[in-house]
Amino acid sequence: MAGKPVDGRADQYSLACVAFELFCGEVPFPRDHVTAVIWAHMSEPPPALTSRGPAFPAGADGVLARALAKSPGDRFASCRDFADALRAAFGLVAYNSGSGHAVAAGPGRLATEIPVPASHQTVGAVRPREWRGRIGRRSGRDGAG
Numbered sequence: 535m536a537g538k539p540v541d542g543r544a545d546q547y548s549l550a551c552v553a554f555e556l557f558c559g560e561v562p563f564p565r566d567h568v569t570a571v572i573w574a575h576m577s578e579p580p581p582a583l584t585s586r587g588p589a590f591p592a593g594a595d596g597v598l599a600r601a602l603a604k605s606p607g608d609r610f611a612s613c614r615d616f617a618d619a620l621r622a623a624f625g626l627v628a629y630n631s632g633s634g635h636a637v638a639a640g641p642g643r644l645a646t647e648i649p650v651p652a653s654h655q656t657v658g659a660v661r662p663r664e665w666r667g668r669i670g671r672r673s674g675r676d677g678a679g
Contacts, residue, residue: 543606546613550580550601553620557594558586562602576604593623 554562562581563574580602582595597619603609610616618628 543609546609546616597623
């Protein structure tokens with residue numbers, strides 16, 4: 535936005551905005567005009583998730599604040615690091631694709647590997663061609679109606 539080179543940390547900022555909205559049902563910077571939204575994203579500190587509901591863990595505020603940092607250098611090194619930190623803040627099992635295991639961690643517990651059921655390992659395994667056909671038929675964009 536400021537005419538500087540863009541990398542994956544811009545995607546991380548966007549991902550953090552989506553996560554915030556998924557958790558509390560509203561975007562981090564709700565404004566009436568698009569220019570006010572842009573200004574808020576560039577200059578205002580991110581709102582605390584806990585200000586939207588007391589059920590959210592306080593640790594999630596720090597994770598989201600870091601992912602929504604104005605300076606890309608202040609954000610997590612990757613979206614994966616952000617996602618792992620957010621899952622940990624909520625006390626959720628860390629995701630480890632490819633190994634068939636997830637790492638269970640939580641407050642006061644050591645991380646241990648647990649088996650992931652085979653049914654959960656195939657999520658997202660649909661081939662793109664299959665999806666194109668499904669999407670085209672539903673939306674009518676492929677001419678098939």
